[in-house]
Amino acid sequence: MIEISDTQKIGVGLAGFGMTFLFLGVLLLFDKGLLAIGNILFISGLSCIIGLQRTFFFFFQRHKVKASVAFFGGIVIVLLGWPMIGMVAEIYxxxxxxxxxxxxxVNFLRMVPVLGSLLNLPVIRGIVDRITGDNGRNMV
Incomplete structure (x- = not known):
């Protein structure tokens, strides 16, 4: 079994709270306070889970520069007060x-009983496959 340190456990909690705050921020019509707190908690949780150095290397690899700029630019835009535009940039x-x-x-989520049935509906399956770039080659 994999040993999980206390820092990683805290990181999972922080990332979970971050996702919760992000969800609530979107649910409450893009509340910029909740989105800002969610972003900060998610990034700090990710840093605790995989470590500061690996987080830095993950975001700043040469082939991920465009994605990192869009993600962190979205966070800055949310903090500046334009939450809808910022969230679009963050999601991208x-x-x-x-x-x-x-x-x-997505393949893991398709094995979850209720969620898997929803993800395998024809229209939703096409959209999810287009987003993930998966055209059925990983299905078992």
């Missing part, structure tokens, strides 16, 4: 950053 950067991980995550 997030999709570019985690492009390699998304097909595996």
């Amino acid at each position: 950067g997030f999709l570019l950053l985690f492009r390699g991980f998304l097909p595996a995550a």
